[in-house]
Amino acid sequence: MRVDGYGRIDRSRTLGFTFDGRSYTGHPGDTLASALLANGVHRIGSSVTLGRPRGISAAWSEDATGLVQVEEPFPEPMLLATTVELVDGLVARGLGGQGRLAEVADTARYDRMHHHVDTLVVGAGPAGLLAARAAARRGERVALLDDRPEPGGSLTGTERIDGRPSREFVADVVAELATHPEVAHLQRTTAFGRYDDGFVLALQHRTDHLGADAPRTLSRQRVHRIRAGRTVIATGAHERPIVFADNDRPGILLAASARDLLHRYGVLAGREVVVFTGDDAAYAAAVDLADAGAAVTVVEARPQAPAHWAGAAADRGIPVLTGSLVAGTEGAPGDGRVSAAVVTGADGARTVLGCDLLAVSGGWNPTAHLFSHVRGTLAYDPALGAFRPGEDLDGVAVVGAANGTLDLAGCLREGASGERPPSADGEPERTPGAIVWRVEGPHDRQFVDVQRDATVADIARAVGAGMRSAEHVKRYTTIGTAHDQGKTSGVLASAITAELLGVPIEDLGTTTFRPPYTPVAFAALAGRERGQLFDPVRTTALHAWHVGAGAVFEDVGQWKRPRYYPRPGEDMEAAVLRECAAVRDGVGILDGSTLGKIDVQGRDAAVLLDRVYTNMMSNLAVGRVRYGVMCGPDGMVIDDGTVLRLAEDRFTVITTTGGAAKILDWLEEWVQTEWPDLRVHLASVTEQWAVFPVVGPRSRHVISRLFADLDVSNDAFGFMCWRDTELDGVPVRVARISFSGELAYEVNVNAWYAPAVWERLLAAGEKHGITPYGTETMHVLRAEKGYPIIGQDTDGTVTPHDLGMAWAVSKKKSDFIGKRSFSRAENTDPLRKQLVGLLPTDARTKIPEGSQVVEFCPDGALPAPPVPMLGHVTSSYRSAALGRPFALALVKGGRQRVGDVVHVPVGDALVPAEITSSVLVDPEGNRRDG
């Protein structure tokens, strides 16, 4: 129920909302939880495995029970009703421990911001506010973060600081901070993780509290990435529940949370209140609830009530039952809300106290999560009955309740960081609390982790199964692994485990806190890097032309490459067969611009290339091109491509599309770390040069027509030569390189002119039927010639010799990367897998790539399992030139087995295939020169 005269909600305005299908009203400043309690709704949902009624157990993010699914304005599962700010039109429903992801796309924006600060203060309670102010006054750059909608932490407004109401103190400090331009003060911002070297991640909720009025231009949530020279952890403390039988009912609240609901939202969570405590702070709740109109009884675990509070209670007629414990509860039919507390008195007598609110305080757990995230050790403090920061960390200060300092005067003193602390006027002195973690009772109804439905019986089972560490018990029982990550249950789990093991809790210790402190949506972490912004897309200078030509694209790394250009009615197979035939019978053209290109310059350029290629590059003449293979020190092929010698001290190294960045890194690594004496420089020119192979027996006609001053005869411009020419003043480099076995000219031009030169090549080739082709046709044509694709036909375990490329391995060079490995016994094994061709003998079946190759016994049957694997299929296509499907495969001792028939499992069948040379089209090389 709502009480007049309390709370900071705006009662002049009313907000409508729906919960579990029923309509209610609340006010700006409410949370969903406070509005529900104001409307008398105490049961929020049910528990995840036992289905027991569950309500609101705390007023903020430490609540273990009040889980809801929000449907509107923005669908989101597993939110705490206590942290959902009420907006008009909110639609939510209670959960049974599990939510449901939204089925509609999330159209909200999420982003991130970076901060570099001298001092980061987490928590804008009294200690944090003063710490931030002190840093600001020192002229530092400061970030102050706080997870609640308004600053002030646990100050209720009833306190007096420096002779004035505490809210005025808060307003003063906030106003002063606002005058410092280098202070960033963010509310609704949760520091959820702390990492090495002063790095903190925080999540800011920017628009949810605005409801339907939220501007679409604002990101909904923002991740702040903060690098701080010094971090002040002023995150306060969580009140600790006490474990007793049936301690999970709706209407059982932490005492300070009941008080917070009153002062923040004007909500009285019950009329008949039992306060169960062994700690002074709960008396403030008892007194305030009584003043607001509740009938209150205090059940005090200590033999005597603290004098100050005993007097305050007596003034209000609040009975205090000292030396007493709440051992269990009874519940109301219907919503299951608590209806009575079963009290064991000092004399052992049982009393049943009727109540509709049971406010519990077992003391306080410092909120030391951020301290613990980077392995700051926590030490047990017997006065607190809890763990608090137990060591000094560089660049970290922990102040106030997070440090175990529970009185306001102490918080103000620690926050003031050496400045004169404000006075906490009239604050009664705290007296030692009774550390009560558990009241004896039936284990299986004593809930430790209320959200996980995990009880003392579960801990007893874990201990009985031999668990001896807090970390093992956590994993065995799931205590502390739910939505709240054990904010209220962690210390209790340690204490009860220690009790059952018969060891001191300080010897057992506690579990390590890990980020995130509160749940963070993946959408927030992804930020703007979603959809098209997830990963960069690289397109060639001709992309628009390819799109216009109806190309079907494939992703090659980040590149979009045309895979084939279907004509109306064509599928991929038909298009590729047409493109292949066009190239072998006439002329085709490919956009090969994605090939990696590295400009290698310097006096020692040739020395470097001799060391990294298996073959000799230093004797390559200027104007010539050579194919080369690169291996790792282990002798395995890592890349291949061609090298153009432009001058004595300058080469262009062409890599595979996928190897472009990798090979530049590879060369840089060797140059910088092994051979810093080499005078050589490397630069990527992949994006600068567009490359168009013009391929096929009629390619010479196209090139000679467009580049009239180029002598394209074989004598003047032979295979593996390059020539410079120009087109309307634009420099063009033409190279006779063939990846298909056909006569071919690769046209290289500054990418800026690529569309124009491409169009001119198409025009020049029109009467020859020039056919644009894609990567699929390129792959078929090269496979027909047995040219491997590094990374498809190889897998890091394949040498040049395995590929049948012994010719590309220099015997003259004394050394190059990989050479020494070639003479290892393993690399001369005749049964190494070698690249061969495979022709399915039915001339019809296209064998799936990746298929295993097996062999029948002489009697025509498969060997008994495990069937020996001879190798696998690496490439497989239909060939227009052969008129049948074919494959490349790595097969043990394959080159000695040409002519043998092996078998390949395809579906349920075993397809016979004949081993052939890897070169299936034009093995004599007659087509190379046209």
Place this chain on the structure above:
Amino acid sequence: MQLIRCPWCGPREEVEFHYGGQAHVAYPDDPAALTDEQWARYVFFRDNPKGAFAERWSHSAGCRRWFNAVRDTRTYRFLAVYKPGEARPEVAS
């Protein structure tokens, strides 16, 4: 996420760097003179100490220069960074 001090650029975010394995494993002067086992030791074998370890790092998303670092493998803390060719500094872990 740690800050790693690039000897050329100063402290930068860990994600800008690329790990390059153990430092001071020089390419053999004459690989052909090595036994198979000696060569295999160069290619495949690396130390894996608990404590201070000299490693190669590359500021791959920054200046793209390689450097060496001594790092404590127990804490991940960088104890020293130094340029290639410089001797490993004496640092207490």
